[in-house]
Structure formats: structure tokens, C-alpha cells
Amino acid sequence: MIMKLKHLTTVILSVGLLFMISCKSKPKDADIQAAVTTALQSSPGVTADVKDGVVTLSGSVASQSDKDAAEAAVKLNQGVKSVVNNVTVTPPPPPPAAPEVTADDSLKTAVAGIVKDFPGIQADVKDGVITITGEQKADRWKKLKMALDALKPKKVDASGLKVK
Template structure:
């Protein structure tokens, strides 16, 4: 009889262990979310959402390499079933063009050609700055100023100009 009890106890023990292993709970989305988020800390601008073990990545990164690295990091996380990569790559920022500053000799030639049409006004050029002297009406000054600005000087100094 003791032999039967031992066999029965062994069978119950084995079945209990198998039941415990088989009834192991599914991984929680919150645990997967924490694991994926910690693996993505090196890649700024990326967020992850988890539903039933499926990870959806979103956000914006600077390069295609960052996008690929984020996906690989998410796939490497434990208990992830699938990864949907909705990350966008930011367009490169265009550099703002520099204003070309004309050399003084070429600027002097251009200023002389413009000022000859405005009697009573003289202009000097030094270090890319055009200094205007003389008298003019407001309408003529506006026309002159637009013509001088087209030459792209550093600035136009009209402190010596009297506007009537």
C-alpha cells in the first residue's frame, strides 16, 4: 500500500508541476513596454506602444540608421511578438544662404553708376558700407536706396543725407 501511495504522490506531483508550467501567465504589455522603452533610450524622439505583445514604434529621427536601430532594439526585447515601425526620418535642414558682400572696388563702380542719376547726392564706399551725403526728396531717396541695396553692401549709411 505504501508503494501505491508513493506512486500516486509522484504522479500528482508531476501533474502539478506540468500544470504550473502550462499555466504560466502571458507577459504583460506593461512589462514589455518597460523593456522596449529602456532599450530605446539611446535613440531620442522615438516612442513605443504595446498591445498584445505587438510593438508600434512612432516618432521622428535624424537618419535612416536611427530608424533601423530603433526597430532592431525593439525586436531584441523579450516577449515582443512583432514590431510595426512608423518612425519618420526628418528632412535635412537646408543651410541659410549667406548674403554675398561685394568687394569695395566692384561696389564703388556700382555705386558710381547708380548715384550719377541723382544730382546733389554723393556716395563713398568703405569696408562694404555706402555713406550717402547731399539733399534729396523722399521719393528719390526711396528709389536710390532700393538701387543701392541691390548692390548688396553691408549697409547704407544715410546719416549725411537731408530728405526734403
């Protein structure tokens, strides 16, 4: 009986000691914060707040998988008790619509009106593409190109132009 009691005391003491050790080695919030911040480097836009081992994630990402990835990266860190994932998913804006291209008929008239002031230049319009040939000084060509681009063509092809 006495032996048993002695044994129990030893067990209680060692459990207590173990508990103390484990308490001492428990990571502090600041340490968790540092580790979590490092882990979140691969999740731009996400920030973490640590309190009593609970990590709260906030910020905005482009997709649900990015949100999950941030949570997974944080969970792996020692001392993290739980993760509150408050990250919002904001899908990226859709790519801009295709540019507006002027119809050939109006484009032809407009191109002819401009090119007449640029002697030495010939222009052709087909399927929204203005093809420029001839010779022109660099500064004059720049002016012409600015004017042609403003007509909303599909392309200005000047591969046949010689710039002096």
C-alpha cells in the first residue's frame, strides 16, 4: 500500500514536471506570428494575427484554392491551435473586351483623308488592317501613325515603309 502510494506520488510528480516543461516550451504568440508570416510569403495579400495560438487570417485572394493554401501553410506551424480563415475571395476582373475596330468603308475614307497630307505614302485598307508603303521622314511618320491609330484600325502594318 505504501509502496503503491509512493509510486503514485512519483507519477503525479513526473506528470507535473512534464506539464511544466511542456508549458515552458509552448511557442509564444510572437514566435508563432514570425513563423506564420514566413509561411504566408507564398500567399500575397494574406495577413495573419495570432492570439493565444489561434491564427486569424485576413486579406483578399483571387481564388478559393489560394485561400485554402494560405490556411494549410499556416496550420503546419508549431504551436498553432486553430486557424480562423477570414480571407475573402475576390475573383480577378475579366479580361477587357476585344478592341473596337472601325469598319473598312469608314476606315478607308478616314485613311484617305489623312494620307493625302503625307506625300510619298500609299495606304491600303483591308479587314481593318491599314497597310502603309512608301517613304517618309521619321517625325512625319510618327504623326501619321498617331493619326492612323486614332481611327481605331485592327492593325497598322508598316513593314513596307521606308523611314528616312
